Amino acid sequence: MCSVTHVAAGAVIGSLLGSSPAAFFVGMASHIPLDVIPHLDFENLWVDAALTIALLAAVLLLFGLSPVFFGALGSVAPDFENLLWRMGVLPEERKIFPTHSGLIRHGRARPARGFWAGAAMAAVSFAIVAVVAIMGGSRS
Numbered sequence: 001m002c003s004v005t006h007v008a009a010g011a012v013i014g015s016l017l018g019s020s021p022a023a024f025f026v027g028m029a030s031h032i033p034l035d036v037i038p039h040l041d042f043e044n045l046w047v048d049a050a051l052t053i054a055l056l057a058a059v060l061l062l063f064g065l066s067p068v069f070f071g072a073l074g075s076v077a078p079d080f081e082n083l084l085w086r087m088g089v090l091p092e093e094r095k096i097f098p099t100h101s102g103l104i105r106h107g108r109a110r111p112a113r114g115f116w117a118g119a120a121m122a123a124v125s126f127a128i129v130a131v132v133a134i135m136g137g138s139r140s
């Protein structure tokens with residue numbers, strides 16, 4: 001799944017949990033089924049990275065250091081190794097997250113092409129976070 005989607009899913013998970021550590025680890029576990037589902041990924045690494053950082057920052061501003069934020073952070077954290085790999089810093093065989101290392105098969109689809117496909121995925125992810133905010137996700 002593209003990283004911005006992991007942030008949104010993790011925020012939803014965190015809003016359902018009362019504990020930041022639990023939200024972080026359940027969020028991280030949620031990365032596996034989301035990666036297994038066949039999906040579109042952003043073609044442009046930097047668009048994905050910029051949108052992911054923007055959405056994480058928005059979650060932090062809206063919810064503070066809460067289970068919502070830590071769910072989002074835990075959910076997207078495994079993609080940090082993908083970022084390092086795509087930048088050429090981390091060799092393929094050094095990746096450890098099961099859906100990145102090949103231990104669990106990663107769902108494949110052609111990459112999302114063009115600005116609008118990426119913008120649509122980002123808009124849906126931002127909208128999910130907005131709904132969580134409107135519904136008053138847990139803040140602690």
Ligand SMILES: [Zn+2]
Nearest residue numbers: 001035078079
């Ligand atoms: Zn991933």
